[in-house]
Amino acid sequence: MTNSSDYTPPAVWTWDSESGGTWASVNRPTAGAQREIALPQGVHPLQLYSLATPNGQKVTIMLEELLALGHEGAQYDAYLIKIGEGEQFGSDFVKINPNSKIPALFDSELDIRVFESGAILLYLADKFGALLPTDVAARTEALNWLFWLQGAAPFVGGGFGHFYKYAPVKIGYAIDRYTMETKRLLDVLDQRLADSPYVAGAQYSIADIAIWPWFGSIALNRVYDAAEFLQVHEYSHVQRWASAIAERPAVERGLRVNRNWGDADTQVIERHSAADFDQKMADEGP
Numbered sequence: 707m708t709n710s711s712d713y714t715p716p717a718v719w720t721w722d723s724e725s726g727g728t729w730a731s732v733n734r735p736t737a738g739a740q741r742e743i744a745l746p747q748g749v750h751p752l753q754l755y756s757l758a759t760p761n762g763q764k765v766t767i768m769l770e771e772l773l774a775l776g777h778e779g780a781q782y783d784a785y786l787i788k789i790g791e792g793e794q795f796g797s798d799f800v801k802i803n804p805n806s807k808i809p810a811l812f813d814s815e816l817d818i819r820v821f822e823s824g825a826i827l828l829y830l831a832d833k834f835g836a837l838l839p840t841d842v843a844a845r846t847e848a849l850n851w852l853f854w855l856q857g858a859a860p861f862v863g864g865g866f867g868h869f870y871k872y873a874p875v876k877i878g879y880a881i882d883r884y885t886m887e888t889k890r891l892l893d894v895l896d897q898r899l900a901d902s903p904y905v906a907g908a909q910y911s912i913a914d915i916a917i918w919p920w921f922g923s924i925a926l927n928r929v930y931d932a933a934e935f936l937q938v939h940e941y942s943h944v945q946r947w948a949s950a951i952a953e954r955p956a957v958e959r960g961l962r963v964n965r966n967w968g969d970a971d972t973q974v975i976e977r978h979s980a981a982d983f984d985q986k987m988a989d990e991g992p
Contacts, residue, residue: 757788897943
């Protein structure tokens with residue numbers, strides 16, 4: 707790794723395993739399983755292997771919203787994947803997601819694997835006929851924003867979040883580049899929400915579920931501690947939308963699943979039924 711501002715790329719790039727950074731111990735330029743790790747399996751058809759990062763939160767929020775709507779078939783077992791320890795490179799996990807990223811979902815009822823968070827949201831919406839309009843125009847608008855988020859999140863997370871929060875060296879050009887893009891994306895979203903209560907229109911949908919863990923969390927200063935730096939108060943429509951969604955009970959539950967940091971009352975490390983939330987409250991006492 708070089709810190710020089712006049713760095714010139716070599717003719718052939720080679721991997722520097724000592725490059726540093728928060729995720730240096732698990733990041734590498736190769737794919738595939740690194741060791742044999744069997745995944746646990748619960749009693750429900752839907753088996754989720756994840757961590758409560760924004761991409762993981764999308765799926766647990768979706769599942770909790772489906773259950774809140776009365777879709778009992780959306781009951782699920784959620785198991786923690788410790789990405790800092792490289793569990794996403796275990797043999798069983800890679801069979802579900804060859805890209806070794808959380809979240810990964812296995813539907814044992816249909817023997818279907820689903821990976822990539824946006825694909826999982828779309829799969830669940832179609833499976834249960836919920837949170838995605840059936841009208842062609844309205845469905846297309848929701849999918850427009852779902853894929854907008856899938857394209858935007860790498861700029862926000864791997865770009866802004868990485869260089870502003872996690873990189874071992876603060877590089878002005880990189881921070882400026884990704885800050886500009888993050889603010890542009892916030893402005894895109896803010897202008898949309900000026901005309902609509904929810905991202906895809908009048909109804910809450912998978913578009914909101916996908917976008918909120920990233921942009922809602924930034925607006926509410928729940929990730930990167932960058933609210934002042936980004937001046938998020940400027941995006942009043944995003945603020946309104948983010949606050950309203952944060953109050954949804956299913957969102958609150960979804961945020962707790964597969965979370966293993968922070969206050970104890972924010973963590974439900976594994977989820978197998980609604981009783982896991984109730985038990986957590988009972989354990990905490992009055």
